Amino acid sequence: MKDPAAKPQRPKSERDSFLETIESFVVAFILAFVFRAYVVEAFVIPTGSMAPRLNGQHLEYVCPKCGYHYNVGLDQPQDSRNPPLLDARPVCQQCFTPPLPKDRESKIYCGDRILVLKYFYHFFPPQRFDVIVFKYPKDPTVNYIKRLIGLPGETIEIHHGDVYVNGHIARKPDRAQEALWMTVFDSNFPDVEHQDHPRWQVEGVERTEMSSVQMPWTVTPNSGRPAWLSFQQRDADGREIPVYDFYGYDAWTSYAQGPRQDGQDEVTDLDLRTTLEMKAPGTVTLLLRAYADQFRAELPTAGRGKVRLIHETIGPGGVVRPETPVEGPESAIAVGQPVDLELANVDQKIILKVNGRRLIDFAGNGRFNEDDDFDYTPAVPRRQWTGDPKGWTDVKLGIQEGAAVVRRLRINRDIYYTQCSGDPSIPGSPFAVEGRPYEVKADEYFAMGDNSPRSSDGRYWGPIPQENLVGKAFFVYWPSAGARYGIPLRAVPDVKGFRMIH
Numbered sequence: 001m002k003d004p005a006a007k008p009q010r011p012k013s014e015r016d017s018f019l020e021t022i023e024s025f026v027v028a029f030i031l032a033f034v035f036r037a038y039v040v041e042a043f044v045i046p047t048g049s050m051a052p053r054l055n056g057q058h059l060e061y062v063c064p065k066c067g068y069h070y071n072v073g074l075d076q077p078q079d080s081r082n083p084p085l086l087d088a089r090p091v092c093q094q095c096f097t098p099p100l101p102k103d104r105e106s107k108i109y110c111g112d113r114i115l116v117l118k119y120f121y122h123f124f125p126p127q128r129f130d131v132i133v134f135k136y137p138k139d140p141t142v143n144y145i146k147r148l149i150g151l152p153g154e155t156i157e158i159h160h161g162d163v164y165v166n167g168h169i170a171r172k173p174d175r176a177q178e179a180l181w182m183t184v185f186d187s188n189f190p191d192v193e194h195q196d197h198p199r200w201q202v203e204g205v206e207r208t209e210m211s212s213v214q215m216p217w218t219v220t221p222n223s224g225r226p227a228w229l230s231f232q233q234r235d236a237d238g239r240e241i242p243v244y245d246f247y248g249y250d251a252w253t254s255y256a257q258g259p260r261q262d263g264q265d266e267v268t269d270l271d272l273r274t275t276l277e278m279k280a281p282g283t284v285t286l287l288l289r290a291y292a293d294q295f296r297a298e299l300p301t302a303g304r305g306k307v308r309l310i311h312e313t314i315g316p317g318g319v320v321r322p323e324t325p326v327e328g329p330e331s332a333i334a335v336g337q338p339v340d341l342e343l344a345n346v347d348q349k350i351i352l353k354v355n356g357r358r359l360i361d362f363a364g365n366g367r368f369n370e371d372d373d374f375d376y377t378p379a380v381p382r383r384q385w386t387g388d389p390k391g392w393t394d395v396k397l398g399i400q401e402g403a404a405v406v407r408r409l410r411i412n413r414d415i416y417y418t419q420c421s422g423d424p425s426i427p428g429s430p431f432a433v434e435g436r437p438y439e440v441k442a443d444e445y446f447a448m449g450d451n452s453p454r455s456s457d458g459r460y461w462g463p464i465p466q467e468n469l470v471g472k473a474f475f476v477y478w479p480s481a482g483a484r485y486g487i488p489l490r491a492v493p494d495v496k497g498f499r500m501i502h
Helices: 014-038 174-180 248-257
Strands: 040-044 058-062 069-073 113-118 131-135 143-150 155-159 162-165 182-186 200-203 205-209 217-221 227-231 270-278 283-290 293-300 306-315 318-322 326-330 339-346 349-354 393-400 404-413 444-448 469-478
Touching (some): 040 469, 069 248, 217 393, 227 404, 270 283, 293 349, 393 404
Antiparallel strands (some): 040 113, 113 469, 131 143, 143 444, 155 162, 200 227, 217 404, 227 393, 270 339, 270 404, 283 393, 306 318, 306 326, 339 349
16 A cells, blocks of 8 residues: 555656766765875876886886896986987896897886875874875975985984984885895896806806706706805996996986996895705705805705804905804705795895795794894994905805706895985085984984985985975876887876885
8 A cells, every 4th residue: 555645756857867967076076176185196206216116207128138127217308209319328227238229219108106195194103214205395396205214303324325323224124125125137037148157157066957047947966065056246248246236227317427327336235036946855055245244044955954044254264253053943945846035134134034934033922024034233344344346245045965946046136325425505415424424303304215326315405394294105006107008198007017105
């Protein structure tokens, strides 16, 4: 039975539907405006001061020798009518080879577009190594993006590429460190034309299947002694060189202005990673040395003992002060199964991982996180170390007994914060460089760019007032737009470049 009190609904007129549509658009516009004003705002990266993690306007290349993909920055605006000058010379980040003449005039791609959490720091305190957006202290109408280094009340100083806070080295959290590693060598991009000057030298090998620079390599050590694969960095002509703070992203401007405008500082904070498979019981050793401090991680297969991390001091006569090994769990590697291994020496700490997980609980809290790294003090102050820079580091992979199939080898280097001469027009400049520590005031922050040789940052113009903070950068939502994938539009993003910002 129908309810007599119920009234039949009047069908909506076209006028009512139109008004509801207009109302929806108005509400959506207001919500979007509020969201942009108070929650999230989009920005475009204008320069390469945060490269290679965040790109400004740039060119993109593929190395003709090793196939490595790299970008080269263009901080000066360019367009299709004014292509970049071809007297500059970009070079590969990994093997230092310039592109072929036909590839020199590359397409131009836009800077990354990012999202920033506005007012994030009204609710959560800024953390060291956050990527922040702020109003440039000398011109608040301009937004800058840098990495936060110094917090209120701290004294900041750069020494040998590292940041020191109140006299102690600042160690980066895992996410920031992973973002800041830069490729030195990756076997996925072999330099097939330089087989007569290989970067990996082999010693103590009974039998090896290393007919080319391309992996996998099968290594069988001599009886009773380990086989060693030793890394030596080389330039494009095969000459031995140290690992420098070279940025492929800066190569365009570097070579346009003269050789070695950056890449002048030797880097000793390195990261060795390998994917391998033990074919028979044995022990894998990862070895890193920086100056006098040498670290060996011994990783046995089942039944061959415990994982050991050994710190040794190296002098002219060899090992002069071996310390008591730190022991971890029984067995780290299963025979017949591929395994990912990593040993890193960075910020005066040693990171040891198997399949992405730390093995030794140094902190004793059972968490196996970044608190569980081996901290150390250099045996010899770095400023006192002399000799040929090519001998300042060692990177080795060892196989003791058994046999191993090495599927991949990678070496990364840490960011190296450079010294600078500062800006003569700004009193007190340069700030926080070696010998000139800077004390951050209670209402200030101190920031620097990841592309240290090319970044205009706190070293030149000083601190950031607290009220200038805009927010925390957290996501690249439109990476490196340009004409891609056969689409003749300059707005097409690099689909592999969507990523969180750390």
